[in-house]
Amino acid sequence: MTKHNILFIGLDTHKAFVEVAYIEDNCGAQPIHFGRISSAKIAIKKLIRKFESKYPHATLHFVYETGPCGYWIYRLITSLGHCCYVVAPSLIPKKPGERIKTDKRDALKLAKLLKSEDLTPIYVPEPEDEAIRDLSRAREVAMKDLKDAKYQLKALLLRNNINYTGTANWSFKHLRWLTEIVLPHPAQQIVLQEYLQTINERLARLKRLDNELEHHVKSWRYYPVVKAIQAMRGVRLLVAAGVIAELGDLTRFDHPRKLMSYLGLVPSEHSSGGKRNIGAITKCGNGRARRLLVEGAHSYRYQAVITTALQKRQEGLPKDIVDIAWQAQLRLCRRYQQLLHKGKHYNVAVTAIAREMIAYIWAISREVVLSPVNPKLRIARVPA
Missing domain, CATH: 3.30.420.10 (Ribonuclease H-like superfamily/Ribonuclease H)
Incomplete structure (x- = not known):
């Protein structure tokens, strides 16, 4: 043979x-x-x-x-x-x-x-990383189900010309007002009560998943990275855990531009000859991580400032990581205003901020992995 x-x-x-x-x-x-x-x-x-x-x-x-x-x-x-x-x-x-x-x-x-080497393999997460990702996605599904239940209740009230005169929906005052509503027909009253019960059940479900996610993330091997990138503005625990759970080891990308391209945050291009046509972003790669980054990018609409909540998230982190986060905030807040002054659409400006956010997150993750100063913030390198 x-x-x-x-x-x-x-x-x-x-x-x-x-x-x-x-x-x-x-x-x-x-x-x-x-x-x-x-x-x-x-x-x-x-x-x-x-x-x-x-x-x-x-x-x-x-x-x-x-x-x-x-x-x-x-x-x-x-x-x-x-x-x-x-x-x-x-x-x-x-x-x-x-x-x-x-x-x-x-x-x-x-x-x-x-x-023929014409295939490009993808990154396969470790079982532990996939478990955290499943928990993070389950929390997102619970939030979506809760929003759907609220929309159904508001649609029922709108069909019956019942409007809330308060200022904040779903506050304690608003929830008490919902329990006092009496609809003209008994069948509609049953529907209202079922909607209210569904909302309460989904609120409890969301709270349980929030608690479980916070508990399990703290024992995760990527928790040092999750904690470190929360030094950035617009990146709280849910966004940080979701992005790292979806992307895994960010240091497998040797340059942040490759990570931007992997997330589909770079503009598409169709050029030939002397013509160069630049279009919308490619939207390739992981859509959930891209959406989380865009949500976090909305916080850079305002001037750079260290809030009390942000200062608490930065406590205990090395100075290098805090400096990167402050540098990112200064640049991204200024960048957002520059894009608006150029006449760019609001969504275009926010997407551009999200693209640069992942570059700073990549830099912080490298500081965590390679930092010899604080052993508590070091994690084992994961093969690509």
Whole structure:
């Protein structure tokens, strides 16, 4: 049997089965369809043993697309000592004339593209990091559900021409006013009571998730980074934990421009010849992290100042990190006003501030990882 250095194996994963194809590393080799196997762990292990026995001198390289099934296949294969790559479907090259898509073709295509080095693997978080990310996302879903319940209640009142004359919605005074409302029909009164009960339940759910997130983040390995980036204006615990949970190790980017591009905060471009056309931001990468940064960027509309809450968040942090945060505030507040004076739209200015915010967050994360001054703020480097 011919000895091969590398065997490239493409996996088209689904809930119940996995389509498998492979290609050898010799010149002119064509991808071969292996077949369909179960998506159970025992079936994946059996598949690996077959390739190990058939190609005992080859290094096995697996690849599959990201999807709702998560990263357990990646972790299983790497735990067995083999290389595995996870790629985003949007980054897989596709010919414009391809009109047929099947599981078999996808597996063959993945194996072939892996051999030709035309695939860009994505960052796979550690199980602990993914758990914090799930908790952060669950908190966001709870907030969305609470807003939906409030909108439904306000719509019911609007249909019955009932308006609140106070100043602050959902304050204690407003909630007491809601309990005193009497609608003209008993059926509508039942609906009102159900809406109020739903809001109370979702408020309690949101509070529970807030408490759990604050508790678990403090024992997370990235908590030093989460605590450090809260020195910046507009970055509280929820934003800091959400951004780091979505992005993981920021120092795997050797330059902040790469991180900006990864988040889709850079302008799109379509230039040819002597013409250069700059468009809106690309919106690639992680949309949730991008949205959190844009939310935090709204705080730079006002003049630079160290508030009491911000000063409390900066207590105990090294001077280098506090200086970076103050430098960021001075620049970003000034930058926002400059963009408005140039006639830029409000949303464009806020997005530009968010793009520069992630650069300062990247700088702070590097100070935390590489700082020899405060051992409590050091974390272990994570391989890219």
